[in-house]
Amino acid sequence: MSGSFADSYLGKLRAVIGSRPVLMPGARVIVEDAQGRILLIRRGDMKLWGWPSGSGEIGQSIEETARRELLEEAGLTAHRLVPVGFSSHPVDDRILYPNGDVLHAFAMIFHCTEWEGEPKADGHESLDVRWFAQDALPEDRTLAVSRTLGALQRYKATGGAFQLI
Secondary structure (H helix, E strand, O other): OOOOHHHOHHHHHHHHHOOOOEEEEEEEEEEEOOOOOEEEEEEOOOOOEEOOEEEOOOOOOHHHHHHHHHHHHHOOEEEEEEEEEEEOOOOOOEEEOOOOOEEEEEEEEEEEEEEEOOOOOOOOOEEEEEEEOOOOOOOOEOHHHHHHHHHHHHHHHOOOOOEEO
């Protein structure tokens, strides 16, 4: 669903509830290349580095949400998405946007190692897209980057145990 925020499910909901806190299901995508680097986007709203991620839309599965967000924000088409965890911490997954909106994210975390396309920013939701070594993350990143990467590392270390963070 490309289009304006106002046309999205969350945008329509915000028109009714204003900036009040809202629970929102969504998806985060950890794209990892063959060298073990991860792909981050510079978010258009907060100007911080974060995961390709976003809220679900009516009539869309959580996997479809992940695929849509990855394509919209990073220009990549996922071939295979593996669910590795779920994030819903009442403090750490509370997002205060620059405009005052508050969201408590409930995010399925997907790992993607197979895709097509070249990473590119959309100029709105993402201002830049870059690969980072996992031990050389940018300082100006969202809290979700480290927490989510930790979940992936534990998922791999346990042989595939789904992570709740």
